[in-house]
Amino acid sequence: xxxxxxxxxxxxxxxxxxxxxxxxxxxxxxxxxxxxxxxxxxxxxxxxxxxxxxxxxxxxxx
Amino acid sequence: xxxxxxxxxxxxxxxxxxxxxxxxxxxxxxxxxxxxxxxxxxxxxxxxxxxxxxxxxxxxxxxxxxxxxxxxxxxxxxxxxxxxxxxxxxxxxxxxxxxxxxxxxxxxxxxxxxxxxxxxxxxxxxxxxxxxxxxxxxxxxxxxxxxxxxxxxxxxxxxxxxxxxxxxxxxxxxxxxxxxxxxxxxxxxxxxxxxxxxxxxxxxxxxxxxxxxxxxxxxxxxxxxxxxxxxxxxxxxxxxxxxxxxxxxxxxxxxxxxxxxxxxxxx
Numbered sequence: 001x002x003x004x005x006x007x008x009x010x011x012x013x014x015x016x017x018x019x020x021x022x023x024x025x026x027x028x029x030x031x032x033x034x035x036x037x038x039x040x041x042x043x044x045x046x047x048x049x050x051x052x053x054x055x056x057x058x059x060x061x062x
Numbered sequence: 063x064x065x066x067x068x069x070x071x072x073x074x075x076x077x078x079x080x081x082x083x084x085x086x087x088x089x090x091x092x093x094x095x096x097x098x099x100x101x102x103x104x105x106x107x108x109x110x111x112x113x114x115x116x117x118x119x120x121x122x123x124x125x126x127x128x129x130x131x132x133x134x135x136x137x138x139x140x141x142x143x144x145x146x147x148x149x150x151x152x153x154x155x156x157x158x159x160x161x162x163x164x165x166x167x168x169x170x171x172x173x174x175x176x177x178x179x180x181x182x183x184x185x186x187x188x189x190x191x192x193x194x195x196x197x198x199x200x201x202x203x204x205x206x207x208x209x210x211x212x213x214x215x216x217x218x219x220x221x222x223x224x225x226x227x228x229x230x231x232x233x234x235x236x237x238x239x240x241x242x243x244x245x246x247x248x249x250x251x252x253x254x255x256x257x258x259x260x261x262x263x264x265x266x267x268x269x270x271x272x273x274x275x276x277x278x279x280x281x282x283x284x285x286x287x288x289x290x291x292x293x294x295x296x297x298x299x300x301x302x303x304x305x306x307x308x309x310x311x312x313x314x315x316x317x318x319x320x321x322x323x324x325x326x327x328x329x
Contacts, residue, residue: 021227035204035215042222049226050257053233053250060236062243
């Protein structure tokens with residue numbers, strides 16, 4: 001059972017991240033943005049995710 | 063012909079291809095030992111017993127190996143990892159497609175007859191792509207770009223998507239305590255180098271080098287997936303039960319509802 005939960009947990013973190021980006025993709029598509037605009041929006045979002053990760057690492061002293 | 067021979071020169075690609083062949087041979091010996099084949103030579107096993115299944119195996123292996131080699135991920139792996147991956151693919155795919163072999167009470171089947179087995183193979187191939195489960199096929203085509211430029215820009219967008227997911231993965235993992243901060247910083251720094259590669263792809267695209275930009279973006283996407291898979295494996299080893307319940311409550315339950323949409327094959 002513990003192994004199953006552990007396996008589920010590692011996949012959940014990955015799926016959770018993929019889900020957020022997939023949701024972002026869908027939101028941008030639903031807005032009717034062009035491919036060029038999606039690229040620009042996503043570039044900005046990458047920087048936001050990077051800064052969030054950096055802040056989390058700094059908060060933990062890394 | 064020279065390109066084919068170049069694949070066999072010393073290096074990870076050669077190790078990968080030879081490991082696949084070795085995996086096939088060991089699977090044949092395993093089948094003989096377990097009485098799953100009545101043939102006495104490797105060639106009879108491949109060419110005479112169930113040739114349809116042999117064709118199916120070759121088609122799957124060529125597709126998988128070709129995609130792996132073209133992605134460029136082999137160059138970032140050590141020799142043992144390359145060998146393991148090649149061996150397990152040869153051994154595993156042959157077992158999935160060709161086993162069990164025909165017996166007196168069970169007539170021979172033609173290749174591609176086992177739909178369930180091929181569906182399992184497809185599921186495995188999707189799973190092998192790690193975090194690359196983003197809906198690239200759903201991206202709209204540009205109304206102003208040429209087909210080449212359009213494909214190039216889609217590759218850049220896909221790479222950005224995977225990079226975004228990878229940064230988010232690091233941040234979430236560190237915040238929930240699932241990823242050790244020092245290790246997280248190492249992965250973060252490596253992701254930064256891939257971020258630079260995507261910027262380079264964008265510059266190439268802007269300069270009109272669409273084909274090169276597409277290759278750069280696709281190669282970078284494969285490398286990000288690789289480091290992401292490494293992170294997953296490390297996470298599995300260091301996962302702590304106390305943190306798992308929290309992750310389960312926060313991540314699995316809301317995520318499970320959307321998995322069917324996320325897990326779509328890429329083009």
